[in-house]
Amino acid sequence: MPTSGFASTRALRRWQVEELAEAIAAVAGRSLPGTMDVDTDFFDAGGTSIAAVELLGVLDRELDIRPDLDTVFFDARPRRLAHRWLADNPEAVAPQADLAQTLGSAVREAAMPAGTAENDPTGSWFATTAEGDEFDAAERSERPAQTGVPERLPANVRRIGGNAEAFVDTDDLAQMFADLGGADRLPLVGPVERVAPQRILLTGATGFLGSHLLLDLLRHSAAHVFCLVRADTDEDALKRLEEGLRRFSLPWSREVARRVTAVAGDLRSPRLGLDGQRWEELAAEVDSIVNAGAAVDFLRGYPSLRATNVLGPLTLAELAATGRPKPIHHVSSLAVFNGSRASLLAEDEPTANVAALPIGYDRSKWAAEAMLRRAGEHGLTVTVLRAGGIGAHPDTGAHNARDLNAGITAALMRFRTVPGFRYLNAAPVDWVSRVAAEIVCTPGAWGHTYHLTGAPTSLEQLVAETTVGGLGVRVQHWEQWCTDVVRTIREEPVPELESLAQVLQSPVARRQLAAMVTAPPASSARTDAFVAAQGLPAPATGLAARGKLLEVVAGVGTRADAEPYLRFNETLSGTVVSVDDTIEEPVTIPCDLRLALSVAGSAQAFAARTLDVRGELHCPALHPEPLTVEGTAIVRPHDGLPLRHETRHPIMHYRLALRDPDGGTWWMEGYKFAAARRQLVRQLGTQAVEIGRTGEPAAYRGAVSVPMHTYLPDQIDGIQIDPTLSERQQRLAKLLWLSWFGGQLGKSLLEPMLRVGTDLLDLRRALRKDNRR
Template identity: 50%
Template sequence: MREVNENTSATADQRATAEAIERGGAGLTVSDLLARVAGVGEAPARSAEAPAGSDGVAGTAEAFVGSRGVAGSAEALVGARGVARSAEAPAGSAGTPPTGEQPERPDVAAPSTPDHPVAPSVPSPARQHDLDQVAAAIATVAGRYVPAGQLAPDADFFDAGGTSVSAVELVSALEDELGVAVDLDEVFADARPVALARHRLSGTAAPIAVPETPVPAALPAVVRPAPVASPSDSTARPEDLSQILADLALADRLPFVASPEPLPPSRILLTGATGFLGSHMLLDLLRHSDAHVYCLVRAADEEAAVDRLGEALKSYALPWSSEVRRRVTVLPGDIRRPHLGLSDEVWNTLTHELDSVVSVAAAVDFLRGYQSLRTSNVLGALTLAELAATGRPKPLHHISSIAVFNEVGIPSVGEDDPLAHIDRLIAGYDQTKWAAEVALRRARDHGLIVTAMRPGGIGGHTRTGAYNAQDLSSGLISAFGRFRTVPAFRYLNAAPVDWVSRVAVAVVCEPDAWGFDYNLTGVPNTLDDVVRDMAFGGMHVRVQDWDEWRVDALARLEADPIPELTFLSRVLQSPTALKLCEATLKGPAAVADRTDALVEALGLPPAVRYDARAQLKTFERLAGDGLARLPHKDDQPYLWFTETTRGGVGPVDGSPDTPCSMSLTLSIASMHQLVTDRRVDVRGEVTCPALHPEPLTVARGDIWIRPEEGIPQRHGLRHQLLRYRLELTDADGGRWWLEGHKYARARRDVWRQTRALTVELGREGEPVSLAGEVVVPADTYVRDQIDGIKVDPRLTGQEKRAAKLTWLAWFGMEMGRGLVGPFARAAADLLDLRRTQTPTEQHR
């Protein structure tokens, strides 16, 4: 009985507080207003007509949404992988044109069902006034952190130019100035001031009703999604599922369309040309087709759009020449706006002149929620579908993402496999890519030719090393190289940007390839592949458990902050992003049978594993930008040993020799250095009294092994084994040089040939002044250069032995080839001589 009385009392208190709120908050500060609602434990009953994310859509959703509500069960949406066809066909949506007609019923909410009853609730004017006050106050503070200096209450903070760093500052400012305690994850989930105010006033994640954005007279009114009851194992927010269900129905408002002509395109609209993949696709479209490309670029005017596109191409080491400019028309616009932000005249012209639409643009942020990303990633894709379906029939080529499979525990990732359960996708980015692809599948039912291409991780260019600095995979790779640790994973479904771009453009230009789904993921990398590649590059790494790696990486980034990796720190601290990483690291290998068959049929470069050489070019760019560190001479070497030589040098005029000796340390920074450069780094001293009474220090030194690739000298009887090039400084600041050569000759003294070095010395900028020969003493050769090899102490004992054996085997092979060469050529000369002799001469 006592428990019942306490519950009754609590309910009465909440009712009293709610009634006080509804009586109005005029004249109160935001802090006072929020203090009045602090004790509200439950939000008032809300209408299904106003869920989270439904307000503030500036016409784009209205251009597609139907007027008869959303039929089909929510369970069909969230209870099966992919989307069941029975749940994809809302009632009353049979192809009503997206614009130009008024619906018969201007504003009808989603139908009530036994599982999801719709309460005809209308917010009181007083409560609405409270919400408007809080939203306006939050918008005022948030405006200080965006480039424009102001933010509308229904505008997204990130779309307006806010960053992850400024989001942290915003959260702090709201609490300090307004007393509004907002969690950072709430900002990333839905960064509109009105949504933040709604969350704060409701005291729960459930939204309260807000007034709808006025709908233009020519557009149908907005249908508000019904709330979805998610299963107990769902990881998605219920309000996001509600919005996704409504967004899928937008495709049903597209008109029916005839099939386009199966011809290679000549006039293409490309979005996302200023992005990493889009910029490479633009150049590939120009290189591999005769098409003229219209690039939609977000900018205030055409001049700014042209400048932005040019700067983007140059930043990725791509040309922005007069020939490129001649074949490109830059259109200032925005995929987040109705008709792409274009004038009616330009829009109508494009609908009749274009013969292909390529959708690459997307907001890529693994911290933002569905509500924050849907305008760019879902509504923008549907606006492009409207363009493709209007006027002249055009295929739509949509760059989706392998993230549509990012469900923890998904068994397979094939091109025709069912997508993930939408309620088990964790990140807002994954949810938006899923929703866009599924919505466009519905558009196929209207006759629209839609091609979905799903890249995985997009790595750096294999030749230029250009990479996307803000990409999560690039951030992780730079952390691998900087910290020399890698988290355990099953597969990395990644491919270099040049291969992804080339295959995507081939699909666009080949009519027989239209209308299918492709996984542009290349050949999956295993953990062993990555560890081996990095070790090959001199970056021996330690494998850690994911949690251990995350904690270690965060500690390192906190101790040594790197501005370019701030976003990675945010990711590693976000519970949502961590689950996303877990799904990525533990997922299966992507399968791309259709893509492989197309590549083979068109004679394109086949998919290959994103190997060490490609990664190292990217590492070099990362290192140049301070994001990663490649091995270099100032680091502790990967492997090193000492070399001592003694001999004499004298003037080139033939005067007697004077003593000369060298005490050097030879080292390599990586095995990759050997294989690609065949070069060894040198440090140490040269003692030569004829130059200076004090030893000379090696300021810079290199040794090249078989530098001439076996090209013979002196008619093939002498081959160059080693070449030394040392830059020397004396105690008085003077600068000198030393050039040394080790030769193989067709003579019996092979042991001495491997130890003797012909040297020349001179003052910097002057010709040789001293020359002679120095030799490694026989009793120190084995002791120093074989037994005395030292290896990076961070390697295990087994790895140290393997490193020594690898070096000795490689060096021995190279020296052996060099030593055998002169003898083989001498033998060949002898045989050639015998063939040219007469029988009489042979018997003399």
């Protein structure tokens, strides 16, 4: 049976680097919107993590090469993949020469000319090879694009298992220090004018932090903001900007559109992808630059990230030095400390030794800071805003679904486990963006480094918070936690956790997690002093910061075999009658329910005020045998407001589905009401119910009540807490539930009393007015 692709014409001839590189480029290009050349990074061309996994399978089938996933993430340029595969497998054979050459020619003819501004991220003033050679735009148009790495691997390459880490000492560090040299060619500039900015250039405005920062700049200043957005036209850029804000539950209005100018460009490209005239116009128009744009990916290596994370800030420094000098504010990361042995991560603490940084992302952020320090030596005013973990918005729950902290939170919801760590240096996004915007708009604050991390959270604090919030968790060593989470996600796929699984199954990315869980606390003394001086609020902490996120990611749910966080029983007995008007004397029919009410976690109860209900119903009118019951009960529905044409206030609303042993289905709806009358306790246990066949109106109506002798043993003494929690956590969880649920019931009983009292006062006022007349 004939085979397709390269495999069908396999000949015993060794691959050549260029030939293999072109073949990889052609294969990779199939999963991208257009074609790519041998020096274009797969991810910069639009590739995704899932597409990278699929690419490995195609390379194995068609080219008989099997690079591992970490190698692809480290540097996804086909030329570098070819170099690395042949360095480890020098005997690898190639398919028939004419087929490979034909494919290579097609790639060269279809691809954009190498070295153009659109696909050469090393352009502008600072384009260099690893050796530090410099060349201008005219030269680039006539010579192949520079890869920035040696064409032949040095003999002293240190290999570790044949993966991407083997190349750190040569490709990675050599390229990094060559990139830093770009700042040395910046011109010397004079001091900036220290006045509040009126026209700000912002990058990364479609991202999580950048979108919040855009709104805070507009809300707390009179500035007009130019937003650099990756798009073909300014109109498309404006549309992407609007979509970005709406994605994170942020408002878009005419006022926002009036004070924003969307600029189509690309942070990765020379001169931001702008033509010469637009570049000069932008340099003359803006008086401040804020860089919140970055490629945040813990799987990709430095060569794959440098275009956005290092050369992008370098181009912004070039813009800041063009025309009148402009301050530049750069959003960085505590990742520059990963691997540091410091006991406290202070704002002026030296960053880690670059050789100790575990992954490409950390190195790219380190290189960007180092490059900007050199730019500062040329006279530029540089402010570094270091963020740690950026948490969800405490009011909207908006969060970055691909963020490692959000992934860990979702896993906590699903598995009730957390990796053991020393400290979490994180703050909610609203506070981070608010403080960053204030620094940008306060000239006296420029030129320093700030830690936008808030107060560190210890493991003990997080465990206490989750216990209070009804999510008692089990702490695991981070390596065991990684293994268990990945295995469970693979056994029971959860789409919301797929990104986390991809990170945790990568040995390279696990080094990032190891650095995170062993990190010391961050100090933010300068930031704290600035926040106090400006009268800014402190960041939300604890459940106030994470409660809404827990509610949002509650959709991930708990495992089907997980114990409910809390459960208790409820017994109800009463009668129903037929609602058929043709029956002159309706027969009273007994109706008894044996229910179990439960919650999976505090977000379900405290935020959604919803309980899961299961059990059985005995009612001879429906079926001689018991019917199964499944549904929900809502505590204080409609915030306890009376239903239409009702004076009673709803305490609980039951919506249940019934199924008889023969497969027949029914519905049941019930309300517990509170009214301003005696027998308050009796009202808490009485439920007005209606029952009908599925899709039909109610056939029976009546009332069922909790027998008083069952209330204490079932709903107080009988509360059961997840047995996997410690005894202390179980006691605390029970007390929290009783205080919250009791408070809800008390509020429900008090509201009708207050309403009657208010009505009486209004009546007395009306009578006094009448008497005066």
